[in-house]
Amino acid sequence: MTEAFIPIFYFSGTGNTWWVGNQIAEELQERGCQAQPISIEQVTDDEAHELIEKAAMVGIGYPIYGSDAPLIMQAFIENLPAVTGQKPMFIYVTQAAWSGDGAYFMRKLIEAKGYQIRWAVHFNMPNNINADLGWIITMILKLFQAKLPHAAERAAKLAQHIVDNQPWIMGKSSFLSFGWTQRFFFRKGFDSSHKNIWSVDAEKCTSCGRCVRLCPVDNITLVDGLPQFGDQCNICLRCYNYCPELAILAYKRPYNPQMFGTQPYQGPVSEFKPEMLIEKK
Ligand SMILES: Cc1cc2nc3c(=O)[nH]c(=O)nc-3n(C[C@H](O)[C@H](O)[C@H](O)COP(=O)(O)O)c2cc1C
Known part of the structure; x- marks a missing residue:
């Protein structure tokens, strides 16, 4: 595992998945791995494929949207190159509260390409939805105030599991984890209303x-x-x-500062700027 090159390809809308990806990379680096978080908005498919070829293992990260993966990440996963030798993979997702099998539900597609998912882990992070979705949803979301130190601890735990080659899969049973229920309604409403x-x-x-x-x-x-x-x-x-x-x-409703504070959610730490996810390094 030492000096193993591990690219961590992530999509992040508002910084949470970026932050967790960096935490995991730092923890892996401290344990002797050459981990590199990479926003999928900053690489072409060809560049990603080259990195994957060199990699001992691949990481994937995305925010949960209705127990689903963002379409841009679904496309990235569909375009992953086929590999031989069961290249190990870890998937991490960030969520405000719950996703059931959010990190593991695309396993068939991924494993058909020759990867072996050995770690699929959920990280609760601050909720980034500040739209007025009605008071019930708003109250439920307000109840979940994720704490960053807890996510940081989980990143360390994941890194340790990885270097120990000890699997850790959350939401392993798609049926019993009920992620599919939320995904069903989210997908059903996606074209007609959400987007x-x-x-x-x-x-x-x-x-x-x-x-x-x-x-x-x-x-x-x-x-x-x-x-x-x-x-x-x-x-x-x-x-x-x-x-x-x-x-x-x-x-058709404006941002409501009385309900959510002076500005919408802008990321987990003040140094985060969304431009960092798109500008070529
Ligand atoms: C459209 C949408 C749907 C979401 N659905 C869920 C969900 O099903 N479960 C959940 O716990 N959080 C949900 N969230 C919250 C985000 O997953 C969470 O805040 C995530 O950490 C955001 O990551 P990012 O800052 O990297 O974009 C949703 C957010 C959006 C924008």
């Missing part, structure tokens, strides 16, 4: 274009100076959470 929730307050928008630059799937264009939303949204929340004018509306 089409955005609009803009034309009075507040200053046409700065930050939403356009931050969108991971190029779903936003400025038309006559105002953002126009296509139908490829992944619901990562970057446009909504990082608009400097709070001009993006969800379900």
Whole structure:
């Protein structure tokens, strides 16, 4: 395991999955591995494939959306190169509260390509949804105030399991973990409602274009100076959470500072900026 090269490919909308990926990488580095967190927005498929070829093991990380993986990560996984020799893989997900089998449900697709998932671990992190989804959902989400030290401890535990080659799989039984129930409804509503929730307050928008630059799937264009939303949204929340004018509306409602504080969720630590996930190093 010593000096083993381990690329950790992650997608992060608002910083939680970035932060956990860095924690895991640091813990692995302390244990003698050459772990490198990589935002999938900063590599081409070809570059990723080259790194995977050199790797002793591969890590994958994504935020949970309705017990599901973001579409951009699903596409990345579908494009993973086939490997021989059962290359080990770990998957970590970040979530506000619960996902059932969120880290393990794509195992068939992944294992068919020759990887062996030996670790699939859930990390509870702060909730990044600040849209007014009705008071019941809002209250439930407010109950879950994840603590970063707990996630950091779990990252250390995962790293230790990895170097000890001791498997750790959460949500192993897809059926009994009930992740499928949430995924069913999330997928059912995805095209008809979830991905089409955005609009803009034309009075507040200053046409700065930050939403356009931050969108991971190029779903936003400025038309006559105002953002126009296509139908490829992944619901990562970057446009909504990082608009400097709070001009993006969800379900035609503006951000509600009385309910959520002066600004939407901007990441787990103050040094995080979403631009860090997209700009080429
Ligand atoms: C569209 C959407 C759906 C979500 N669904 C869930 C969920 O099913 N379970 C959960 O615990 N958290 C859920 N969350 C919360 C995020 O998974 C969580 O805050 C995550 O850590 C965000 O990671 P990121 O900052 O790397 O984007 C959801 C967030 C979004 C935006």
